[in-house]
Amino acid sequence: MSSLAPQAIVSGLGTGGVYGLVGAGFSLTYRTTGVINFAQGDLVAVGAYVAFWAWSAGVPLPMALAISAVLVGLGMGVVERLALRPLYRHGTVFAIMSTIGLSVALQTMIELVWGPVALTLPRLASADVIDVAGVLVTPNQITSFVVGLALIIGLVLLLERTRVGRGMRTVAQDREVAALFGISSSRLYFLAFLLSGMLAAVAGGLAGPDQGLTPTMGLSLGIAGFTAAVIGGLGNPLGALVGGMLLAVVESLAVLYITPNYKAAVAYALLVIVLLVRPQGLFGEAGARARTV
Amino acid sequence: MATFSTPYRLSALTPLAYPAGLATVLIGLWYLATPSDLFLVTLMAVYALAALGLNIVLGMTGLLSVAQAAVMAVGGYACALLMAHTGVPFLVGLLAAAVASGVLSAFASLAAQRLSSHYFILVTLGLAEAVSLTLINEEEVTGGYNGFAGIPPLTIGGRDLSSPWAIAVVSLVVMFTGWYVVNAFRGAKIGYGARAAGADPQLAMASGVDVAKLRFLASVTGGVYAGVAGAIFAEALQFLGPGDFGLDKALLFLLIVVIGGMGSNAGTVGAAVLLTYLSQGLLHLTTVGPLVYGLGIMIILVVAPGGLASLVASARRLLRAGLRREVRG
Numbered sequence A: 001m002s003s004l005a006p007q008a009i010v011s012g013l014g015t016g017g018v019y020g021l022v023g024a025g026f027s028l029t030y031r032t033t034g035v036i037n038f039a040q041g042d043l044v045a046v047g048a049y050v051a052f053w054a055w056s057a058g059v060p061l062p063m064a065l066a067i068s069a070v071l072v073g074l075g076m077g078v079v080e081r082l083a084l085r086p087l088y089r090h091g092t093v094f095a096i097m098s099t100i101g102l103s104v105a106l107q108t109m110i111e112l113v114w115g116p117v118a119l120t121l122p123r124l125a126s127a128d129v130i131d132v133a134g135v136l137v138t139p140n141q142i143t144s145f146v147v148g149l150a151l152i153i154g155l156v157l158l159l160e161r162t163r164v165g166r167g168m169r170t171v172a173q174d175r176e177v178a179a180l181f182g183i184s185s186s187r188l189y190f191l192a193f194l195l196s197g198m199l200a201a202v203a204g205g206l207a208g209p210d211q212g213l214t215p216t217m218g219l220s221l222g223i224a225g226f227t228a229a230v231i232g233g234l235g236n237p238l239g240a241l242v243g244g245m246l247l248a249v250v251e252s253l254a255v256l257y258i259t260p261n262y263k264a265a266v267a268y269a270l271l272v273i274v275l276l277v278r279p280q281g282l283f284g285e286a287g288a289r290a291r292t293v
Numbered sequence B: 001m002a003t004f005s006t007p008y009r010l011s012a013l014t015p016l017a018y019p020a021g022l023a024t025v026l027i028g029l030w031y032l033a034t035p036s037d038l039f040l041v042t043l044m045a046v047y048a049l050a051a052l053g054l055n056i057v058l059g060m061t062g063l064l065s066v067a068q069a070a071v072m073a074v075g076g077y078a079c080a081l082l083m084a085h086t087g088v089p090f091l092v093g094l095l096a097a098a099v100a101s102g103v104l105s106a107f108a109s110l111a112a113q114r115l116s117s118h119y120f121i122l123v124t125l126g127l128a129e130a131v132s133l134t135l136i137n138e139e140e141v142t143g144g145y146n147g148f149a150g151i152p153p154l155t156i157g158g159r160d161l162s163s164p165w166a167i168a169v170v171s172l173v174v175m176f177t178g179w180y181v182v183n184a185f186r187g188a189k190i191g192y193g194a195r196a197a198g199a200d201p202q203l204a205m206a207s208g209v210d211v212a213k214l215r216f217l218a219s220v221t222g223g224v225y226a227g228v229a230g231a232i233f234a235e236a237l238q239f240l241g242p243g244d245f246g247l248d249k250a251l252l253f254l255l256i257v258v259i260g261g262m263g264s265n266a267g268t269v270g271a272a273v274l275l276t277y278l279s280q281g282l283l284h285l286t287t288v289g290p291l292v293y294g295l296g297i298m299i300i301l302v303v304a305p306g307g308l309a310s311l312v313a314s315a316r317r318l319l320r321a322g323l324r325r326e327v328r329g
Helices: A005-033 A042-056 A061-090 A092-116 A139-161 A163-173 A175-180 A185-211 A218-231 A239-256 A259-277 A286-292 B017-032 B037-062 B068-086 B092-112 B117-137 B166-186 B189-199 B201-204 B213-237 B247-260 B265-285 B289-303 B307-327
Strands: A130-132 A135-137
Touching: A005 A042, A005 A139, A005 A185, A005 A239, A042 A061, A042 A092, A042 A185, A042 B117, A042 B289, A061 A092, A061 A163, A061 A185, A061 B289, A061 B307, A092 A218, A130 B189, A130 B201, A135 A139, A135 B068, A139 A163, A139 A185, A139 A239, A163 A175, A163 A185, A163 A259, A163 B068, A163 B247, A175 A185, A185 A286, A218 A259, A218 B117, A239 A259, A239 B201, A259 B092, A286 B247, B017 B037, B017 B068, B017 B166, B017 B201, B017 B247, B037 B068, B037 B189, B037 B213, B037 B265, B068 B117, B068 B213, B068 B247, B068 B289, B092 B117, B166 B213, B166 B265, B189 B201, B189 B213, B201 B213, B247 B289, B247 B307
Parallel strands: none
Antiparallel strands: A130 A135
8 A cells, every 4th residue: 555644544533433432521521520530431331331232132223322322321420429429529539539439340340240251242334345545444434433523513512502511611610600600510510421421332332343342441442532532622522533533543553653562552642742742732722721730 | 629638637646656556566467477467468568658658649739640550660670670680689679669760750740740730640640551561562671461570589688588577577667667757747847838739739839838849749759659669569579560560559559548538647558458458358359349349439438538537537536525425424
């Protein structure tokens, strides 16, 4: 092949859509509540497994993804009520620790229910390679990207155009002032976690077929999603999508040109470089916020 | 930012309490312990030391680090590799471990210096994974997945200290010394500054505290503690592998600090003993173990966010109130 770069970019589309969804979920909860959800990757895994469960019960695959999104979203909402909300007043560190506990618990739960052996979830669209002007692409990659893009645009519209979205952005900026204007932060925190759970579940359904369903599949996806969110600027869902695509492309180029051994390090290296050079991310506007003590 | 340092503070231990406590533990071990107990005690002391270091960073200055296990790994490998390849005595290896880990922590701190403290966790996450990938992939130096086994036995001044009993004594002595030092540091002016920086960075800055400098110092000190812990760990196991220093170990240290009650050193040591014991039993013996562990963390946080230190403090308050009532009645 004469030039690998266009191929790498196109291959990055599908993976980028998945990373973007995970990243958008991270972004949403981090920006709204200040809590870094360490269980985000595990929610992705749970989403994939629940979709598998629904699909093997005879539900058509797109429907199975939707069911998984609703269940995982509600589940995360309930967890927020029970295990995170009592902790906000002690400082975000406590809530973050609680999500670490959740991550351990979810991984074990998956292993207890579905076993440690990898399961296979079918793809939404076929993985037959199509040759478009010399660049190879599969319908499944395009589907993943389109689903990611559609959901993220939906999230942006929710944040920018609706009352609830305005409330979320207000709470993110200043919780006390928002309370003075009669905006209940606790309802919006609940909603942020619910939505991020839904996004994670869909990401799991999209990533499951290529990755294989294992109890620990969430770890690498969670970190990739987080890197995507930081690259794009935390709090900016569209940025997370672009960041996810960028990460996917850099990863595949690194595997091609450097060494596959350090594939996982690419995300971290990119993360640290972005944090050092442009901590507000590529599209973040809150530069001052990133740099304050 | 919210207040990290807990209001729960056990009254400061007098300097004499440390040798007394150490002596009690040692006498207890002499009469009661089997070799496997001695290994567990060594592990408790090592983890307590690493967690005390993390408590400086998290409990005092309020920075959340997930790199403590990786920093400990760098100390352990530095000591082991240096001893194995150049034949230097253990104390030199220990010094090298302290320096290597301190430098690594300093690097993380400098990288995070320009960022909000929320981003520190990301920098440390990157650092931890970079260390773990290096340990796995640089097989010629570290032994990769198979680990590194050719660690010379522990000797100090020509005396052979490689028996389980001797290593337990060494680890306990070092841990109690570290505990004393960090408590002394805590009550000094620099310790007040660090805690002020943790409680409210803006207010601390406005009061003339050099927050950046104290965060840097705390990171380096915490790193040195982890490095020393890593060197003793290497000697106790006579083996080092990347699996001993994964993210799960870093999370264990975080949990020790939080469950002990952030900022409380006595609580940290107590939680290290408890959680090391639990993690050895719960996590390795059953499949349900981790589930209990994970849910347990969440429940403890919700029920007693101040950790062991707050439980002891409120028990003491209750006891005192009860006594007063009796005197009056």
